[in-house]
Amino acid sequence: MKIGKALRVERLKLGLTQQQMCEGIISRPFYAKVESGKNKINAESLFQILFKHQIEIDDFCQLIQDTYITKNRRVINKLQERMDYAFSTKDIDSLILNCKKIMNVPGDRIIKLRTLVAIAYFRNELNEIDNGIKKKIKIEFNEGQKWTKRPESLRLFANTMPLWSQDELNFFIGRLLATVKNENITELMLERYLRIFENYLATCYERKIPMRKNSNHIEEIIDYITNATSSNVHLMIYRINAIYMKSLFKNDKEKVTKIKADMNDYGYGKLTINWPN
Template sequence: MEIGTMLRNKRKMLGLTQDQFIHGIISKSFYSKVERGLNEISAEDLFAILEVNNINLNDFLKNADSSSKSNRLKVEILVAFNKKDKHKVQELNKKIQISNCDQTIKLSSLLINATLNNELDKINIDTRNEIKRKLFDVEKWWNNVYMLQLFCNSMLIFSFDDLSFYMKQLAKQRDISTMSFDTQRLIGSICINYFHNCYKNHQTAHAKWGYQIIDNLAKLPDLTIYRIIKNYYQALFTGNLKKANEVIDFFKDYDLKEIYTVLP
């Protein structure tokens, strides 16, 4: 049983409409597709929906079959990655690699573990090529939270031309602001990684694709950080060092070391 089917069954057991069940955490149109298996729900959105409806995760998954257990592993490793829990990620990655999870989940797990442990350079060329093929093979990869996570985690193993190709594809999407919050946050993170690659490869003119994508994010307070970082890179790349330093000072004023210490 897939996650979407399990959510639908639990919602119906509670006698709730889709609107009542999701409490505005994600859009109704996006959630409707989750129930039908057309969209993937992120770990954070899933946990938020379960929590707001007072549903215990273990109770939710206790009757899961092997397919749902794969989904559970997939969700758990994303949560562990978000918490930067290296030990938990390593442990889950080992389970996933020997499980019946599909190859996309195994590749994503491998990348998450390598990213958290700074071991991306150890990924062999065959695996790198398979990751690229997976991105090309998935229709509308930009609307699939796991493909976005795969891309975000693997950007360092792509050539700059490859990255620009994917960013151009992403920039063409006009419905980004209607995607789930976690999907938009992933897209924002991808753009920030891309800006760093533009800086590292002295290809600042190509940063326009990232600017365009971030401008299409929903105007939500929690997504404002991506616009601020975009403004920093835009100022840096156009030689406006005064404005770039003002952004750095803003981050320093609020003691956001995890941001300003990694900016060039």
């Protein structure tokens, strides 16, 4: 979708006329031609319109991204979506098939590193990953706090979590916590961090790491998730998962069973398929 069409979509959602949409920024005749694709709008005017009407920039970018990214990037994005879905549903055959397709697409070293680890994880071959590959991955996280703000680096970290020792994992998670606590972040970025924190809790549980203060970030992560999602219905699933994981760490079997039963009764049973037991 082009910028003009996306502006029209957002305008109609808001119930505004073209004059109301662009008033005080650009003329209505010019704006009309932007919507029809006959005129191009400059970045300053575009952002003034988006900010004026409190249109979420992340949502707007989602509407237009397929038009403005390269064909190669579109192919990778589609394969990545299929890979992520296969990962979440534990469809190993589909996961490996899409991973192989990604490896044949030119460029994008980060997604290829993610793919190598994903295949090894589902084949139980993590220990066989070449040390050279591990070094390449670790280089991506050697830039202080910079990697904690880049979506591609965050995805790489989420996928490679099983590779790291517990000390390394705690160090990386500490960096992420410092970022989310000291930065103003969008809801989209917050959800990316919440997915990683969810994975961290699951990884620690699988490794039988006890929930102890000062030795890991388990309790700190649970507290952060419950506080960060307390007033956001859209992110409530992460809050429920955090409460569930806390019950697991405390070996509160009655509460664990009740949470899963409640989720199933309310029609959200599929969302808990990958939760640890």
